[in-house]
Amino acid sequence: MKKYLLIIALLALIGSVVAYRMYNKPHVETAGSIADVVITPAELLAAYDQDEMKADSMYLDKIVQIEGIILKINEVENGGSISLDTGNPMSSIICEFENKADVANVKVGDQVKVKGFCTGKLMDIVLSRCSL
Template identity: 40%
Template sequence: MKNKIILVLVAVLIVLGGYIALRMYNKPHVNVAESDPDLVLFSQTLLEDFESDEISANTKYLEQIIQVTGKIQKLGTANGNGTITLNNGDSMGGIICHLSEKENKKMVSLREGQEIMVKGICTGYLMDVILINCVLVN
């Protein structure tokens, strides 16, 4: 009898786990360009928050659409898409903004030292804050 109960519980857990995994895999894509930002701030504020308390900053910023204003420190590419690194101050790190495919063409008009506004989804901090699916905001 106990074996049957354990077997049923394991089966329920497997089905539940499969359902959750399927829901996560089919999670709808967020269109950053058409979405309103959850937070609007300056690049230095975002960097300082992560550098001073990464755990608290993760709670506040992860998976949020963030609109950041800052100066371009570096322009580059990664996996065929444009990247913009923002840094306004004395911080060692920066904010790496991975542009969406549609935004790549706009990189031609950008210059280092120029102040811009970028909107993207925050995915975390690894010496730099990472924003993905970024679009340039006029």
């Protein structure tokens, strides 16, 4: 009888540890991850302009690596954000960073390589949780 109780207690303990770890599962970091797609800003925009549904199916939630020129450092609260040139003045690639410090050492005109999760296109294509 005592043995069963022990087993049940052990199972409950394992169960709660697993549940706790699942609940606190960390975000996948783009820094250190291998990109799913390597593409240029212009190619990514062209794919979205041609067929948004198709582009979403190819890039959404994927880690996309792009290299481009910084058009603008965006002012955001608690975090960093830069816009990369696509060659089209209407649409840039907005890259969101979790911390302002992530983009403290870059300036407008710099060429940078960014990895981020593609979250789709509004006016601009947005990459989130980026790393340089």
